Structures are given as C-alpha cells and as structure tokens.
Amino acid sequence: MIRQEKNLQIVIIISTFGGLLFGYDTGVINGALGAMSAPDQLNLNSFQQGLVVAILQLGATIGALGIGQVTDIYGRKKTIMILSILFFIASLCCVLSPNVNFMLAGRFALGIAVGGVSVTVPTYLAEISPTKKRGKVVTRNEFMIVSGQLLAFVFNAIIAISMGDSGHVWRYMLSLAVIPAIVLGLGMIKMPESPRWLISKGKIEEGANVLSKIRTSQEAKEEIEILKKAITEEANIKKMTIKDLKLAWVRRLLMIGIGMAFINQFTGVNSIMFYGTEILKTSGFTTNAAFLGNVANGVIAVIAMITSIMMMDRFGRRPMILTGLAGISVVLIGIGIISNTMQDSDMLPYFILGLTVLYLAFFQGLIGPVNWLIISEIFPLRLRGLSMGIVVMILWLSSFVVALLFPILLEYIGMSNTFFTFALLSILSFVFVYCFVPETRGHSLEELEYFFMYKYGK
Structure with missing residues (x-):
C-alpha cells in the first residue's frame, strides 16, 4: 500500500504542474506589464495593456470549451502533454516578442493552454484518485494555481530588484514559465493514463494495470467493477x-x-x-x-x-x-x-x-x-x-x-x-x-x- 500511495502522490505532483503554469502565466504579467509598456520596449497605451492581459482570458475561453473533445479522443495524459508543448512554445513567443501583435498572439496561445489545463487537469486528478480522497486531491490543483501566482510575484520581485536597470527585465520574468512547462511535458511521459478513460474505451486490462499501481489489489478489483457500472449508467442517461x-x-x-x-x-x-x-x-x-x-x-x-x-x-x-x-x-x-x-x-x-x-x-x-x-x-x-x-x-x-x-x-x-x-x-x-x-x-x-x-x- 505504501508503494501505491507513493505512486499516486507522484502522479498528483507532476500533473498539477499544469495548475502551477496556470497560476504563473496569469500572475507573471502583474510585474512584467510596467517594464513591457516602456517607450523603448513595446510602448503600450492603457488599452493595449488591458488587451495584453485580457487576451489570455479570451484564449482560455476557447481552450476550456474546445478541450473536451480532444481529451475524450486522445485521453487525459496525451492532452496534458500536448498542452505542455503549447505552454512551452507560447511562452517563448511572449519572451521573444518584438512588438505588441506578436505578444498578443503569444498570450492568446497561452490562454488556450490555460483554459485546456483548467478542465483537463482536474478531470485527470478526479479520475486517478480514490473516491474518499477525491476532494482533497482535486483541490491540490487549486492550491498549485495560487502557488504559481505567488512564485510569479516572488520571481518578479527578485528579477526587478536585481536586474531593474535592464529594459528587457520583463522578458526574464516571462522566460521562467518554460521551466514548469518542460517539467510537465517530460513528467507526464512516465505518468499513467486515466483508468476511467481507458475502461470507457474498452481497455479493461490497461485500466486494471494502472489501478494496480495506485491501489491495493482488492481496491483495484472493486473500482473496476464500479467504473464499468458507472460508465454504463452514464451512457444510458439522456x-x-x-x-x-x-x-x-x-x-x-x-x-x-x-x-x-x-x-x-x-x-x-x-x-x-x-x-x-x-x-x-x-x-x-x-x-x-x-x-x-x-x-x-x-x-x-x-x-x-x-x-x-x-x-x-x-x-x-x-x-x-x-x-x-x-x-x-x-x-x-x-x-x-x-x-x-x-x-x-x-x-x-x-x-x-x-x-x-x-x-x-x-x-x-x-x-x-x-x-x-x-x-x-x-x-x-x-x-x-x-x-x-x-x-x-x-x-x-x-x-x-x-x-x-x-x-x-x-x-x-x-x-x-x-x-x-x-x-x-x-x-x-x-x-x-x-x-x-x-x-x-x-x-x-x-x-x-x-x-x-x-x-x-x-
């Protein structure tokens, strides 16, 4: 049981890096916006400042609404990996932005990734966790979101104070987002697929194999039967x-x-x-x-x-x-x-x-x-x-x-x-x-x- 609990905790930690990215990318702009708006940088007026911040939310709307079909087709694990790649590419686009239009495109792409993980990571956590621990496990993602915002504020302060003379200080702030994107992408390679998704696709043996790594043998057997019954009942609900x-x-x-x-x-x-x-x-x-x-x-x-x-x-x-x-x-x-x-x-x-x-x-x-x-x-x-x-x-x-x-x-x-x-x-x-x-x-x-x-x- 100790081994299964350890495996589950590793899965939770790695997958909630999606929440950390969510928090960091929504929080980092808090400190980067002022330096970014300078005349010798992107030279943003008040409307452009609002748009640079807000367009991430617009992208998140599309990401949250459109991710359902992707995750149902490709699975939770692969979807999170795809989103980690999008986080990485979009973060680099923001860091290297030569003008406001390039920045807006990068922030919009980041928003799609943020909206995607806001749906997929909680779903994955809910499906991977034991019923009795589901509430606490899923709220770990909320904790990682606010922790990501705190990290953004801390690193913004460190970079601003130590490198404030540089006009490109905002680029250094934004660049740190690529690190959790890499951790999430590489980490998810070793993570299991959602057993619920596998069983819903008829892959009973694969689902059982996943459950055996994060549950006791008896719990795994019982949960497989519960999942099969629940999936059948949901299919019959209008x-x-x-x-x-x-x-x-x-x-x-x-x-x-x-x-x-x-x-x-x-x-x-x-x-x-x-x-x-x-x-x-x-x-x-x-x-x-x-x-x-x-x-x-x-x-x-x-x-x-x-x-x-x-x-x-x-x-x-x-x-x-x-x-x-x-x-x-x-x-x-x-x-x-x-x-x-x-x-x-x-x-x-x-x-x-x-x-x-x-x-x-x-x-x-x-x-x-x-x-x-x-x-x-x-x-x-x-x-x-x-x-x-x-x-x-x-x-x-x-x-x-x-x-x-x-x-x-x-x-x-x-x-x-x-x-x-x-x-x-x-x-x-x-x-x-x-x-x-x-x-x-x-x-x-x-x-x-x-x-x-x-x-x-x-």
Missing part, C-alpha cells in the same frame, strides 16, 4: 441540450451558475492578481517596493486558500460566501475612500497594501474556492455538460472584460471610483447569493434536482 432551457428549474439552476461566475470576476479579484504591482505603484510605492508589497498579496492568497480547504466541509457554503462578500464590500469601499482622501499622504501606499491583503484573505478564504464548489454541486449529472460549458464560458469572458477594462478605468475615472464600482458589484453579489443561491452542503445532487423541480416546476 443528456440535456439547449432545448431543455425551456424548463423553469433548468433555467433557474443555470441563472445561479452564471451569477456565481459573474461574482467570481466582477467583484475585483483579478484587478489585484493581474495589476497588483501597478495598483501599488499608482498609490505611491516605488517600483521595487511595489514588487515586494505584491509578494504579500501572493502569500496571503496561498494561506487563505489552505484555510478555505480546511474549512470547506465544516461550515455551510452560504455562510462562508456571504461573509466573504460582506468583507470584500467593506474593504473595497475602504480602498475607494482612502485613495480619494489620502492622496497626499505618505501612508497611502501602506493602507492600500494592507487593504488589498485583507481583500485577498476574504476572497481566497471564503469566496473563490467555495464559489467553484457551489458551481460544481448545483448541477445534476444529466445537466452538467450543458451548464458547465455555458458557465465556464461566461466566467472566462467576464475575466476578459475585467482584465481589459481595469487599466482604462484606472486612467480615466481613477483608483477611487474604480474600486467603488467593484464595491457596488460586491454588494449586489451579496444580495444575489442571499436571495437565490441554495445551501448545497449535506445535500446530494439528486436532492437538489428534486428541490428545484418541485419549487420551480418543469
């Missing part, structure tokens, strides 16, 4: 299509899922995760101090994520997310007031840093992971394919809008009004969750389905 949106309870669930996707983006988290360094510089920090301050944002995001994972099964989903939304609403109002009333104070940047850290503690500890959990829990199996596809698309497009507009808002309406806008959206989000989002903890998917069918009708 999946819902767009036509089924005429059902009131289906529309209701989809409305909740889309609302949660909006909450995940329009409450402002990615303004800090993508533009934290620029926010701190705008508030008055020197460039080096802003890089160091942004590391604190990354550290608190990781700590809050760990705390959230520990609390997730102890408290209800609604109390956690409502508390988080109330907290960030107050913090965002505080940022708006302080940035407006303390413009000439030397303490302004320290207050802004303290508030962004507090914001991330609320969001990553009480909103982000719980939000994703609610989205995954409210949809019954026959509705999941349709609804998750729509919700993921809305989520990435919302992220695109926020990433694109934030530097423009910062330039034209100022920091204070920008964060007041996020505060208003957070308050509206609180009202939405309070009025419409059910408590999912302790309820099966079938119970939730019956509840919505009974309450809102067919």
Whole structure:
C-alpha cells in the first residue's frame, strides 16, 4: 500500500504542474506589464495593456470549451502533454516578442493552454484518485494555481530588484514559465493514463494495470467493477441540450451558475492578481517596493486558500460566501475612500497594501474556492455538460472584460471610483447569493434536482 500511495502522490505532483503554469502565466504579467509598456520596449497605451492581459482570458475561453473533445479522443495524459508543448512554445513567443501583435498572439496561445489545463487537469486528478480522497486531491490543483501566482510575484520581485536597470527585465520574468512547462511535458511521459478513460474505451486490462499501481489489489478489483457500472449508467442517461432551457428549474439552476461566475470576476479579484504591482505603484510605492508589497498579496492568497480547504466541509457554503462578500464590500469601499482622501499622504501606499491583503484573505478564504464548489454541486449529472460549458464560458469572458477594462478605468475615472464600482458589484453579489443561491452542503445532487423541480416546476 505504501508503494501505491507513493505512486499516486507522484502522479498528483507532476500533473498539477499544469495548475502551477496556470497560476504563473496569469500572475507573471502583474510585474512584467510596467517594464513591457516602456517607450523603448513595446510602448503600450492603457488599452493595449488591458488587451495584453485580457487576451489570455479570451484564449482560455476557447481552450476550456474546445478541450473536451480532444481529451475524450486522445485521453487525459496525451492532452496534458500536448498542452505542455503549447505552454512551452507560447511562452517563448511572449519572451521573444518584438512588438505588441506578436505578444498578443503569444498570450492568446497561452490562454488556450490555460483554459485546456483548467478542465483537463482536474478531470485527470478526479479520475486517478480514490473516491474518499477525491476532494482533497482535486483541490491540490487549486492550491498549485495560487502557488504559481505567488512564485510569479516572488520571481518578479527578485528579477526587478536585481536586474531593474535592464529594459528587457520583463522578458526574464516571462522566460521562467518554460521551466514548469518542460517539467510537465517530460513528467507526464512516465505518468499513467486515466483508468476511467481507458475502461470507457474498452481497455479493461490497461485500466486494471494502472489501478494496480495506485491501489491495493482488492481496491483495484472493486473500482473496476464500479467504473464499468458507472460508465454504463452514464451512457444510458439522456443528456440535456439547449432545448431543455425551456424548463423553469433548468433555467433557474443555470441563472445561479452564471451569477456565481459573474461574482467570481466582477467583484475585483483579478484587478489585484493581474495589476497588483501597478495598483501599488499608482498609490505611491516605488517600483521595487511595489514588487515586494505584491509578494504579500501572493502569500496571503496561498494561506487563505489552505484555510478555505480546511474549512470547506465544516461550515455551510452560504455562510462562508456571504461573509466573504460582506468583507470584500467593506474593504473595497475602504480602498475607494482612502485613495480619494489620502492622496497626499505618505501612508497611502501602506493602507492600500494592507487593504488589498485583507481583500485577498476574504476572497481566497471564503469566496473563490467555495464559489467553484457551489458551481460544481448545483448541477445534476444529466445537466452538467450543458451548464458547465455555458458557465465556464461566461466566467472566462467576464475575466476578459475585467482584465481589459481595469487599466482604462484606472486612467480615466481613477483608483477611487474604480474600486467603488467593484464595491457596488460586491454588494449586489451579496444580495444575489442571499436571495437565490441554495445551501448545497449535506445535500446530494439528486436532492437538489428534486428541490428545484418541485419549487420551480418543469
């Protein structure tokens, strides 16, 4: 059993480098954007800055929606390997970009890879892990995402402070992304294919061989029978299509899922995760101090994520997310007031840093992971394919809008009004969750389905 557990841990570590890449590539732009925008570099205006950041989210929309067929045809393992190659090539394109158009193409390709791993890696982890450990194993990928963002912030600070005199400092920041891409690609060569995918393709013996390496012999035999039965049952389930949106309870669930996707983006988290360094510089920090301050944002995001994972099964989903939304609403109002009333104070940047850290503690500890959990829990199996596809698309497009507009808002309406806008959206989000989002903890998917069918009708 010790050997099988060790094999499983190796699989988890290697495959979650996809999450690490996800985090690094979304976080590294936080520090690279300022140097990249200089007149002697890519000479970006505020719209181009937003586009360079946001186009990754647009690519991720396509990657997340299109990866399903690829992974069903070629398998989870090969798909992750293909995505690692795309990460490597796209990262090099960004590093070597001679102009903004080349950079946009590279970032768009990175987005496709990010969207691909955002779907494929959790699927692979869920299918490779034992049922009793599935929740903890899959959330390891979320932990790796925020860890990748923290690594990006740390390396950005180190490179900026030690090599800040170089105009090409942003290229050095972006270049480090090729390392985890190589680790992921080479590491997956030795990793097994998903036993569930193998068995679904009729490759029972190969699936059994994989399970024998990561389960005891008895567990492997039992799981094979369970998988065969589950795959047969799923094949007989009538999946819902767009036509089924005429059902009131289906529309209701989809409305909740889309609302949660909006909450995940329009409450402002990615303004800090993508533009934290620029926010701190705008508030008055020197460039080096802003890089160091942004590391604190990354550290608190990781700590809050760990705390959230520990609390997730102890408290209800609604109390956690409502508390988080109330907290960030107050913090965002505080940022708006302080940035407006303390413009000439030397303490302004320290207050802004303290508030962004507090914001991330609320969001990553009480909103982000719980939000994703609610989205995954409210949809019954026959509705999941349709609804998750729509919700993921809305989520990435919302992220695109926020990433694109934030530097423009910062330039034209100022920091204070920008964060007041996020505060208003957070308050509206609180009202939405309070009025419409059910408590999912302790309820099966079938119970939730019956509840919505009974309450809102067919």
